[in-house]
Amino acid sequence: MQKEFYIEDYCHVKENEIFVNGKSLFKADAEDFTTFIKSAYKHFKIDHSKFFKMDSLSKLAFIASDVLLIEDPEKNIALVLSNSASSLDTDRKHQAAISDTTNFYPSPAVFVYTLPNICLGEISIRHQLFSENSFFVFENFNADILFHYSKSLLKDKKAEKVLSGWVNFDNGKYDAFLYVVAKKGTFVHSISEINRLYQI
Amino acid sequence: MSNLKLELKEKIIEQLNLEDIAIEEIADNDPLFGEGLGLDSIDALELIVMLDKDYGIKLADPKQGRTIFESIDSMATYIEEHRSR
Secondary structure (H helix, E strand, C coil): CCCCCEEEEEEEEECCEEEECCEEEEECCCCCHHHHHHHHHHHCCCCCHHHHHCCHHHHHHHHHHHHHHCCCCCCCEEEEEEECCCCHHHHHHHHHHHHCHHHCCCCHHHHCCCCCCHHHHHHHHHHCCCCCEEEEECCCCCHHHHHHHHHHHHHCCCCCEEEEEEEEEECCEEEEEEEEEECCCCEECCHHHHHHHHCC | CHHHHHHHHHHHHHHCCCCCCCHHHCCCCCCCECCCCCECHHHHHHHHHHHHHHHCCCCCCHHHHHHHCCCHHHHHHHHHHHCCC
């Protein structure tokens, strides 16, 4: 008999608002992402000074994952995230810094974020995870691959839970949808259900 | 010299994104790394870039940073002696 897995909780971060399981946890009247995400950090009383050194993609992934994982004692949580913009927003900043050969001072702090999977490291540091992790770059949200990859990790006992989903940031526009897959939960872990929750 | 120290504190807070730290909270002899401001290895690289960009000082050996970046005092002293800007 094929074992089924479930979605415990899910979270959306979009348009200056943070939702968990469809319920709004935080909303800000912010003019830009930087103001919004900083006010979310303050609202949730997070104490993690490295947050302010992160690029926008990592800040988005950090806050979206924090509202799902902060009270979870499980540490064997694999991370399987995806997006379409990769780290392009930060890549552009780095490119601008190296374009002028007469004023060539690229920032190491910017350069270290020129890979999208760096945000997985930030989540792992925050929650002390030493687990499997992968970051996929898709043209669009791809529930099919996320479903099969997460299911495989759980079925093969590579992890007890999987934090999966989409975290995208480019040029001020952002959208995060993360969910936790586990042995128990509210929603059946299926491609159609992932797509349904993503579109809420 | 005291103006330079104030300038360094402002630059460090701004360029290293030390959001929760005010200028008044950084004493001239506070350790910048470890138990002090808690700066890390990427911050050290940023400070090396800052010396070059703002003061025209190129560190041939990054290990020199260990002593130069001990505190605001040590940074200011080194900059005063070696600056070309």
